[in-house]
Every structure is written in structure tokens, then in C-alpha cells.
Amino acid sequence: MIKKLGIYVGQYKKFIVIVPFVVLIDVLCELSMPLLMSRIIDIGIPESDIGFITRIGLIMVGLALVAIAGGITNMWLTSRGSMGYGANLRDALFEKLQSFSFKNIDQFSTASLVTRLTNDVNNLQQTFMMSLRILLRAPMMLIVSFFLAYSINAELSIVLAVAIPVLVVFVILILKAAVTRFGVMQEKIDAINRVIQENLIGIRVVKAFVREDFEIKKFQTANNDFTESAIRAINIAILSMPVMMFVLNGATIAVLWLGGGMVMDGRLGTGELISFTSYIMQIMMSVMMITMVMIMGARAEASARRVIEVLDTEVDIAEKIAEEGGSDSIQSPRVTAGKVEFRQVSFKYNLNDPYGNILCDVNFTANPGDVIGIVGGTGSGKSTLISLIPRLYDTTEGQVLVDGVDVRDYPLESLREAIGVVLQKNILFTGTIKENLLWGNETATQVEIEEACRAAQIHEFIVSQPNGYETLLEQGGVNISGGQKQRLSIARAMLKKPRILILDDSTSAVDSATEARIRKAFYKELSEITVFIIAQRISSVREANKILVLDDGQIVGMGTHKELLQQNNVYQEILASQREGVMSHA
Ligand SMILES: Nc1ncnc2c1ncn2[C@@H]1O[C@H](COP(=O)(O)OP(=O)(O)OP(=O)(O)O)[C@@H](O)[C@H]1O
Numbered sequence: 362m363i364k365k366l367g368i369y370v371g372q373y374k375k376f377i378v379i380v381p382f383v384v385l386i387d388v389l390c391e392l393s394m395p396l397l398m399s400r401i402i403d404i405g406i407p408e409s410d411i412g413f414i415t416r417i418g419l420i421m422v423g424l425a426l427v428a429i430a431g432g433i434t435n436m437w438l439t440s441r442g443s444m445g446y447g448a449n450l451r452d453a454l455f456e457k458l459q460s461f462s463f464k465n466i467d468q469f470s471t472a473s474l475v476t477r478l479t480n481d482v483n484n485l486q487q488t489f490m491m492s493l494r495i496l497l498r499a500p501m502m503l504i505v506s507f508f509l510a511y512s513i514n515a516e517l518s519i520v521l522a523v524a525i526p527v528l529v530v531f532v533i534l535i536l537k538a539a540v541t542r543f544g545v546m547q548e549k550i551d552a553i554n555r556v557i558q559e560n561l562i563g564i565r566v567v568k569a570f571v572r573e574d575f576e577i578k579k580f581q582t583a584n585n586d587f588t589e590s591a592i593r594a595i596n597i598a599i600l601s602m603p604v605m606m607f608v609l610n611g612a613t614i615a616v617l618w619l620g621g622g623m624v625m626d627g628r629l630g631t632g633e634l635i636s637f638t639s640y641i642m643q644i645m646m647s648v649m650m651i652t653m654v655m656i657m658g659a660r661a662e663a664s665a666r667r668v669i670e671v672l673d674t675e676v677d678i679a680e681k682i683a684e685e686g687g688s689d690s691i692q693s694p695r696v697t698a699g700k701v702e703f704r705q706v707s708f709k710y711n712l713n714d715p716y717g718n719i720l721c722d723v724n725f726t727a728n729p730g731d732v733i734g735i736v737g738g739t740g741s742g743k744s745t746l747i748s749l750i751p752r753l754y755d756t757t758e759g760q761v762l763v764d765g766v767d768v769r770d771y772p773l774e775s776l777r778e779a780i781g782v783v784l785q786k787n788i789l790f791t792g793t794i795k796e797n798l799l800w801g802n803e804t805a806t807q808v809e810i811e812e813a814c815r816a817a818q819i820h821e822f823i824v825s826q827p828n829g830y831e832t833l834l835e836q837g838g839v840n841i842s843g844g845q846k847q848r849l850s851i852a853r854a855m856l857k858k859p860r861i862l863i864l865d866d867s868t869s870a871v872d873s874a875t876e877a878r879i880r881k882a883f884y885k886e887l888s889e890i891t892v893f894i895i896a897q898r899i900s901s902v903r904e905a906n907k908i909l910v911l912d913d914g915q916i917v918g919m920g921t922h923k924e925l926l927q928q929n930n931v932y933q934e935i936l937a938s939q940r941e942g943v944m945s946h947a
């Protein structure tokens with residue numbers, strides 16, 4: 362586990378390798394203090410030698426300064442190293458996320474991914490820093506102190522032989538309990554993030570339905586759960602303190618009692634006894650420090666596991682690996698015309714669900730230049746169907762072909778580059794309108810941008826804004842209407858100049874007259890590419906070359922508006938229901 366995460370230290374290794382030397386200097390300086398002190402007490406004071414005392418005192422000041430400098434350097438090095446480490450780790454995680462398929466993301470849930478990239482990485486970064494500071498220093502302190510204590514008086518050191526094993530046993534017991542509790546705590550943080558995220562994404566709905574109280578209760582539950590699990594975990598850490606202090610003080614008393622006798626017998630100097638006690642303190646402190654780091658490590662272990670889980674996830678929509686002989690020897694296919702063919706396609710989101718078929722035996726062909734309409738009730742599988750074309754998901758059975766080649770045989774990037782999608786849920790990004798449009802095609806000229814916006818019937822609106830194309834969209838476009846967002850998304854997709862254009866219910870928030878104008882522009886400008894239009898309103902697709910009627914994941918009708926009107930029951934029903942709707946409005 363450490364090895365797997367260790368590689369992300371990367372270029373910061375140079376900071377880390379110096380740390381042990383700095384620590385060693387620091388330790389040696391600090392530990393020579395008690396020795397010097399004992400010389401003052403045992404030699405300087407009884408002989409009233411002021412010169413001697415001053416000299417030793419000055420040496421002590423010098424050593425203290427060196428120790429301080431060492432300590433500061435150590436802090437600086439470990440901070441730099443661990444911050445850099447955290448940054449590397451986050452970069453690696455984010456890069457991995459970009460390769461995730463929708464299915465991968467569904468599996469983790471976005472909330473959990475956010476926690477993993479922030480909180481869990483912070484934990485690891487913090488632990489890394491503390492281990493650098495303490496895991497080197499404490500053992501060095503321990504060993505050197507032990508050596509010095511032993512050299513002062515071997516007999517007295519026996520106290521340690523009892524105290525240290527007692528401490529170690531406690532430490533192991535505490536660690537065992539801590540690991541599981543910290544794991545639970547991390548999961549509760551996920552839950553809190555999930556509630557916050559869902560609430561913020563849906564804040565408008567929450568307010569419209571006056572569900573604030575309900576949401577507050579939901580949050581309180583998650584928050585209480587977390588607090589309780591945190592308290593349970595922290596209790597362990599708290600419990601460890603008095604236990605350790607007890608052992609520490611017990612050892613000191615034992616030393617004073619045994620050592621006091623020796624001083625009276627004249628076998629030990631008073632100064633020696635004092636310095637011996639401070640070494641014992643150092644030893645016990647070191648053991649305690651190591652314990653603390655281990656408890657932190659236990660907590661970090663849960664985080665480490667969660668981070669590694671992300672790094673190790675197999676991306677299920679993977680590029681086909683080029684056959685042996687290198688990628689140059691075989692020409693990777695490219696989308697040229699934009700013909701789309703579904704061959705006996707079945708699909709389920711969850712492979713383990715026996716009844717989960719969302720699409721069932723779908724067959725059809727769409728030729729370049731065709732406008733394909735897709736209609737069907739909600740939940741009939743329309744969005745699912747089109748998501749198979751850019752490989753947002755892979756088919757469960759059957760094949761999706763573009764220009765006669767299985768979509769799985771294209772490099773993902775070249776496949777997706779050839780397909781423009783306006784998804785049912787439009788997402789714009791914080792930035793200017795122009796920046797958002799350029800997402801489709803970074804090299805588009807102003808003329809091309811305006812052309813696409815005219816076709817999508819949004820140009821007029823944009824130029825009516827004080828800042829025109831430089832108008833700022835705040836937080837993904839909260840400051841424009843749903844219909845405007847949809848039209849911007851259409852323009853963005855058109856700018857890409859795709860071979861295949863998919864519009865998933867993308868004019869639902871646009872009024873009929875504007876929609877008709879958009880459609881007209883489409884038929885005029887997109888005469889060579891394949892266009893899929895998913896629509897709720899039959900009027901949106903009546904001019905299409907081919908209309909697919911979807912019902913419960915199956916194609917139950919295919920043909921032109923006229924043909925379907927004559928032969929297809931489901932189509933007639935949809936149309937009839939929309940007429941009724943119109944009538945009842947009138
Ligand atoms: N990510 C997902 N995981 C599991 N099931 C899903 C997922 N997305 C959709 N479904 C299920 O697949 C079925 C078809 O959904 P789909 O979104 O394709 O319907 P649709 O025809 O586009 O509906 P609408 O007209 O409301 O947009 C639904 O029953 C839905 O519950």
C-alpha cells in the first residue's frame with residue numbers, strides 16, 4: 362500500500378532525503394543538553410567554578426540554537442515535501458477520473474469521489490508529513506536516549522525493561538480498535554457530502570417544494586451519524602492518553618526511588634540522576650509519539666484504501682489496445698461519413714439484474730443526411746439508446762456500428778470527436794458565452810460561431826446582452842433561461858461540425874415557433890450529416906426521414922410520419938394524446 366502511494370512523492374524526493382540528516386543533528390543537540398546540565402550540577406556547583414559553569418552554559422545556548430535551526434529546516438522540508446505529495450496524488454486521481462466511464466462514476470457516486478479527492482488526500486498528506494517529522498525523530502531519540510541513559514547507569518535502566526513492554530501492549534490494543542472506527546468515520550463523511558451535493562444541485566426544486574425542513578432533517582441525521590462515529594474514534598485516542606501518562610509517571614517515580622537510594626549511597630551524582638530522568642522522559646515520549654503516528658496511520662489506512670480503489674479501478678469503456686507491432690502498423694479507423702447502424706442491440710445498466718433489459722433487440726440503420734426522429738413515452742429508453750453511439754455505455758449484446766465499424770474499434774477520442782451531443786441535461790461551464798461555445802471547437806472563428814448561433818436561434822439574444830458574446834455565465838448558466846441554455850448547447854454541438862449530431866429532447870424548453878425555425882436551419886445546413894432528434898412533441902419530428910417509435914426498450918414502429926400515422930398504434934396514441942392536450946388547453 363505504501364509502495365503504491367509512495368510513487369507520487371515524485372519530484373519532491375529531494376526534500377525528503379535530506380530530512381534524516383537534519384533530524385539527526387536536531388536529536389544530538391537536544392540530547393546533549395541533560396548531559397551538560399549534569400556536569401554543571403555535579404562539577405560546577407560543588408566546586409563553585411563560575412568559569413566552568415559559564416563555558417558549559419554558552420555551549421548549551423549554541424546547541425540550542427542549532428537545534429532550533431534544525432527544527433525549522435525540518436518543518437520546512439517536510440511541509441514542502443508533503444504538500445507536493447498531496448498535489449501529485451490529487452493530479453493523478455483527477456486524471457484517472459477523466460478516463461472514468463459513466464458506469465464507473467455511478468459505482469462510486471460523485472459525492473464519494475469528491476471526498477476521496479479532497480478529505481482522503483488531505484488525510485494522507487497530513488499523515489505523510491507527521492510520519493516524516495515523527496517517525497524519524499522519535500526512534501532516533503529513543504535509541505540515543507537509551508544509549509545515554511544506559512551509559513549513565515546500567516542498573517537503573519532496568520525500569521525501562523518493564524515500562525516499555527507495558528506501553529507497547531497498550532499501543533497495539535489501541536491501534537486495533539482505532540483502525541475499524543476510523544474506516545466507519547470516513548464513510549460517514551461520504552454520506553454528509555452526498556446530502557450537501559444533492560441539495561445544492563437540486564436547490565431550486567427543494568425550495569419550490571418547500572422541502573427545506575425535510576432536507577435539514579436529512580442533513581442533521583447524516584451529521585449526527587458522522588459526529589457519533591467521530592467521537593467513537595476519538596474516544597480511543599483520548600483513552601490512550603491517561604494510560605500512557607500513567608506508565609510514564611510510574612517509570613519516573615521508580616527511577617527516582619531507586620536512583621535516590623543510589624545517590625545517598627554515593628554511587629550516583631545528583632546531576633546524573635536528573636539527566637537520567639530526562640532521558641527516561643524522552644524515551645517514553647518517543648514511544649508515545651510513535652503511537653500517535655500509528656493511530657494517524659490507522660486513520661490514513663482507511664483513506665489510502667479509498668484512494669487506491671479509485672486509482673485501481675478498471676475503466677470499463679477502455680480503448681482497444683493496439684495489436685502487437687505497435688499502433689502505427691494498423692491504421693486506426695476514422696469516422697468519415699456518419700452512417701449509424703444498430704444490430705440486435707440489447708442493453709442493461711446493471712448486468713446482475715435479470716429483468717434489467719432497458720433496450721431489447723434494437724435494429725435500424727441511419728444514413729448520412731438522414732434526420733432520425735425518436736419518440737416514445739418517458740422511460741422507454743430513448744436517452745439510453747443514443748448514449749450507446751458515442752460509447753457513453755457499451756452494449757450488453759449486439760453491435761453499434763458507425764460507418765460499418767464497431768464503435769468499440771475506434772479510438773475513443775476520434776469517435777467522440779465526430780459526434781455532437783446535446784444531452785437532455787444541459788451543462789454549461791462558468792465562463793463567457795464565447796468560451797462555452799468554443800468547447801465544441803477551439804479553433805472556430807467568430808464568423809463560424811455566429812453562424813452556429815443563428816442556426817440555433819440564439820444569436821439575437823446574445824447580441825442583445827450588454828456584453829454580447831463576452832457575457833459571463835455564472836455557475837454553469839444560472840443567469841440564463843432553460844430555453845436559452847438549450848439553444849446555446851445546440852450551437853455548441855453544431856460548432857463542432859460533427860458527422861453525427863444527437864439532440865436529446867433539446868428543444869423541450871423552446872417555444873414551438875422558435876423550434877420550427879431551428880429545425881428549418883438544421884435541414885438547410887446539416888444536409889450531409891446524420892441527425893438524431895429525440896422529442897416529446899410529434900411536431901418536432903414530423904419532417905424526419907425516419908421516425909423510430911420506442912416502447913419499453915423495443916422499437917415498435919419505424920417509418921415516416923405518414924406511414925406511422927397509418928399503421929402504427931403506439932404512434933397514433935402518442936399523437937392523439939398530444940392533440941387532446943392541445944384541445945384541453947384551448
Ligand atoms: N444510469 C442509470 N442506471 C440505471 N438505470 C437507468 C440509468 N439511466 C436510466 N435508467 C433506466 O433506464 C430506463 C430508460 O431510461 P431513459 O433515460 O433511456 O428513458 P427516456 O426514454 O430517455 O425517458 P425520458 O423521455 O423521460 O427522457 C428507465 O427505466 C430508467 O430508470
Ligand SMILES: [Mg+2]
Nearest residue numbers: 743744745785
Ligand atoms: Mg431521456
